[in-house]
Amino acid sequence: MNGSTGGAGSRDTGGPGSRDTGGPGSRDTGGPGSRDTGGAGEAGTRSLDPMPQDWRRGLAVVAHPDDMEYGASGAVARWTDEGRTVSYLLASRGEAGIDGMSPEEAGPLREREQIAGAAAVGVDRVEFLDHPDGVIEYGLPLRRDLAAGIRRNRPDLVVLINHRDSWSGGGLNMADHRHVGLAALDAVRDAGNRWVFQDLLAQGLEPWDGVRYIAVAASPHATHAVDIGDTLDRAVASLLEHRAYLEALGQSEQDVEHFLRTHATRVGRRFNGTPACDFELITL
Numbered sequence: 001m002n003g004s005t006g007g008a009g010s011r012d013t014g015g016p017g018s019r020d021t022g023g024p025g026s027r028d029t030g031g032p033g034s035r036d037t038g039g040a041g042e043a044g045t046r047s048l049d050p051m052p053q054d055w056r057r058g059l060a061v062v063a064h065p066d067d068m069e070y071g072a073s074g075a076v077a078r079w080t081d082e083g084r085t086v087s088y089l090l091a092s093r094g095e096a097g098i099d100g101m102s103p104e105e106a107g108p109l110r111e112r113e114q115i116a117g118a119a120a121v122g123v124d125r126v127e128f129l130d131h132p133d134g135v136i137e138y139g140l141p142l143r144r145d146l147a148a149g150i151r152r153n154r155p156d157l158v159v160l161i162n163h164r165d166s167w168s169g170g171g172l173n174m175a176d177h178r179h180v181g182l183a184a185l186d187a188v189r190d191a192g193n194r195w196v197f198q199d200l201l202a203q204g205l206e207p208w209d210g211v212r213y214i215a216v217a218a219s220p221h222a223t224h225a226v227d228i229g230d231t232l233d234r235a236v237a238s239l240l241e242h243r244a245y246l247e248a249l250g251q252s253e254q255d256v257e258h259f260l261r262t263h264a265t266r267v268g269r270r271f272n273g274t275p276a277c278d279f280e281l282i283t284l
């Protein structure tokens with residue numbers, strides 16, 4: 001479905017998988033999975049601390065459908081099992097992520113797949129903003145939209161994916177991830193300031209300065225981890241809900257499961273020996 005010019009590389013124009021140069025397996029040469037083998041020890045050997053427990057409401061802010069499922073959804077399943085509430089806010093609908101499918105067709109399809117993937121880990125609130133997949137710009141409109149989402153959800157914890165220029169293995173990150181991640185970091189502050197984006201007040205969105213933690217998944221500077229030994233199966237299931245997308249990339253169920261299990265096992269070696277999901281924790 002990727003067409004003759006695209007293949008997995010076609011994701012470089014927009015899909016979340018474009019943070020890699022190939023399928024999940026290829027992430028070992030450049031994607032987040034490589035941070036345990038390619039980080040020259042910077043992030044690969046440090047032991048990880050348990051995530052704080054003193055929060056109740058989480059909000060994940062990411063660029064595309066599947067960003068959460070490529071690594072953090074096992075932690076989300078653990079959290080929702082514990083009775084916490086987690087919601088997702090996506091800047092785009094991932095409409096530019098499938099080379100062989102028009103954005104008009106891919107957007108609604110990927111939206112449905114994302115909602116199913118979220119449901120697999122106990123998330124029933126998924127919001128999509130309409131920033132254009134592949135060309136999301138850092139700027140005040142994005143910050144305003146994300147600040148509004150933070151005010152609507154009033155989270156204690158915000159989850160992001162890596163916003164840095166590269167993954168620890170040296171692979172380049174993509175613009176959408178950089179821009180959304182950075183804008184979300186700024187929007188956490190904006191959400192708490194009454195005098196920033198005053199038009200939000202007129203919409204009834206009162207300031208929210210209750211974010212205590214920001215957890216950045218797939219960061220080259222991971223500091224903390226969540227045991228996902230009991231939820232890894234559901235993490236795999238959540239990614240497999242992106243059926244059409246994975247099919248377009250030529251990824252089999254076995255590829256997906258192998259990638260997620262291998263990575264979780266590597267992270268677990270730096271934590272408590274069980275499969276784990278790592279985060280860079282920013283305390284506010």
Ligand SMILES: [Zn+2]
Nearest residue numbers: 015016064067
């Ligand atoms: Zn993405």
